[in-house]
Amino acid sequence: MTMTKKLIITLLLLISIAFVHCLAFHVELEEFEPPRQEEQEAPVGEGSGEGWQEESTSEFPYHFRKRSFKNWFQSKEGFVKMLPKFTKRAPNLFRGIENYRFSLYDMEPNSFLVPLHLDADSVVIILQGHGVAEFVTAKTKELFHLTKGDVVRLPSGITHFAINTNQTVPLRFAKITIPVNNPGQFQNYFSAPSQFQQSYFTGFSKEVLSASFNIPEELVGRIFFGPQQMGQGIMRRITPDQIKELTENSTSPSNKHKDKSTKFSPFSLFTHDSVSSYTNDFGHFHEAHPESFDQLQDLQIAVTWTNMTQGSVFLPQYNSKATFVTFVENGCARYEMASPYSFQGEQQQQQWWPEQGEEKEEDMSGQVHKIVSRVCKSDVFIIPAGHPFTIVSHDENFVSVGFGIYASNSIRTFLAGQGNVLSNLDTVATRVAFGVGSKVAEKLFTSQNYSHFAPTTPSHQQS
Structure with a gap:
């Protein structure tokens, strides 16, 4: 009986040891098990069209979702967001537009964008709200009232500031920027210091600034180097009285001389006689060509505004020369585009994301690939020159704006x-x-x- 008990106990111990070893081995396997592949994005909801598939961003370079933007500045007074260089996504595909940058600004009510200049030319379109922009040169001071649909040219080096004069609605605008120093890279130069931006005057010694402005060095240090503005950003909340003072002290030659247009003068996409417009019950389209506006001519930039009703299609078309950077201001729509390039599979990705110095050979296969993507508010979609495309609005009204690059003498051809x-x-x-x-x-x-x-x-x- 004693021997039997000993055998049973020994057998149980052996089973326990074996179980522990198996458990440890199982845990060890789990710890070194390769991570599961992340699931692809969930399918788009109903109402987006029958039989189409959305490409993932990693495989589909034309579509920049809103998460692609990087915050350049953000505070309770507003934000500035910018897309990375287009060639970061596809070096060969977007080589022709690598010098262009797209950004989005949002200014809260009663906010003030401090004076600055850029080493870049820019074209701005107002998406929402009302505001004022003032351009300052050594001899002039020009103020312009801006509202939805207005287009403004910002010449490189021009000192300017902006004010949201609306007390309830944010001032929102999109901007295409063309650097003049380094391709695809530009700098903002602020005259006054802020929380994250130094004044460009800090690039000089206090001795030089004191002599230049004929003020004591102590005052120079307090104004340009001191901490008094360091708690504030480049956008600042101001009072209605300050807004009134700023607008009263400025002139607006565009209002005095409505027939005289300069490179500073804004114009409306909705009312200007030189804007090309298509309109019917299913949509409205407005396009400013560089040949018709001095503000756009030397930059070869076109500007468009598209407004589509629910359940409509912007008929198939293409642009002969212009590549359009389109930004969705409201709603969602399905973009369809015919492209000679395929982006499915690892082989195609390697072709379009080559190593540095590599060249991609021309595709002479004659195949046409159907590019289909659901594009929603705050997304960006690139339409290259010559690519036939269409836009389908399904569930809601759809609004987008576009900046056409190399648009001089470009012809929009409907198919x-x-x-x-x-x-x-x-x-x-x-x-x-x-x-x-x-x-x-x-x-x-x-x-x-x-x-x-x-x-x-x-x-x-x-x-």
């Missing part, structure tokens, strides 16, 4: 709708090219009842 370019093809050419009969050839490109914008459902089409 569908009344008056589209293919409707001018000779019927015989259509018949031969598409392999259709005479009756189909006559109606193939002439059956659409609308121009530029159309409904997505046939029931809304005119008879």
Whole structure:
């Protein structure tokens, strides 16, 4: 009996030891198990169109989601966000626009952007609110009142400041910037110190500044080097009385001489006679060409505003020379674009993200790839020159603005709708090219009842 108990105890001990070893081995395996691959982004919700798939950002360089922006400045008075250089995403694909930077500004009510200048030219479009911008030179001081849809040229080196004069609504604007020193890189030069930005006067000795301004060195140190402004950012809250003083002391030659336009003068995309506009019940489109505006001509920049109603399509089209950086101000829409480049799979990614110094060979395969992406508020989408594209608004009204790069003499060509370019093809050419009969050839490109914008459902089409 004693021997039997000893055997049982020994057997139990052996089983326990084996179990512990197995458990340790299992834990050890778990600790060294390779991490699971992260799940891809969840599918887009319903109402975004049938049978389309959204590409992930890592595989699809044209679409910059709002999380792609980097905070350059942020406080309770507002923020400045900027996209990284386009060539960071795809060095070869965006080589032609590597010198251009896109940024977004948001100023809270009764806020003041302190005076500064840039080593870059800029074009600004007001997205929301009301404000004032003042440009200062050695001889002039010009103030301009700005509202939604206004376009402003900021020449390189011009000293300027901005005020949100609205007491309830933020002043929001988008900006395309063209550096003049280093491609894709520019600097902001502030005259006054702030929490994160030194005054450019700190680049001089107090002795030089004292002699330059004919003031004591102690005052120089207090104004330009002192801590009195260091608790505030480049955007500051000001009182309505201060706003009144600033606007009263400024002149506005654009108001006095409405027929006289300068490179400083803003213009409205909605009301200016030289803006090209397409409009019907399903959408509105406004485009300022560089040939028509002195403010844009030397920069070769075009500016657009697109407003689409729910359930509409901006008919297929392309731009002959301009590459557009489009920013979504409101809503969501489906962008479809025909591209000769594929971005699916590891091989294609390696082709478009080459090592430094490598060149990508031209793709002569003749394949067309369907680029489809759901683009929503605060996203950016790049439309290269020559790429046919369309925009489909499904669940809500959709608003976007665009900056066209290299837009001089660029022609916007529509591929569908009344008056589209293919409707001018000779019927015989259509018949031969598409392999259709005479009756189909006559109606193939002439059956659409609308121009530029159309409904997505046939029931809304005119008879």
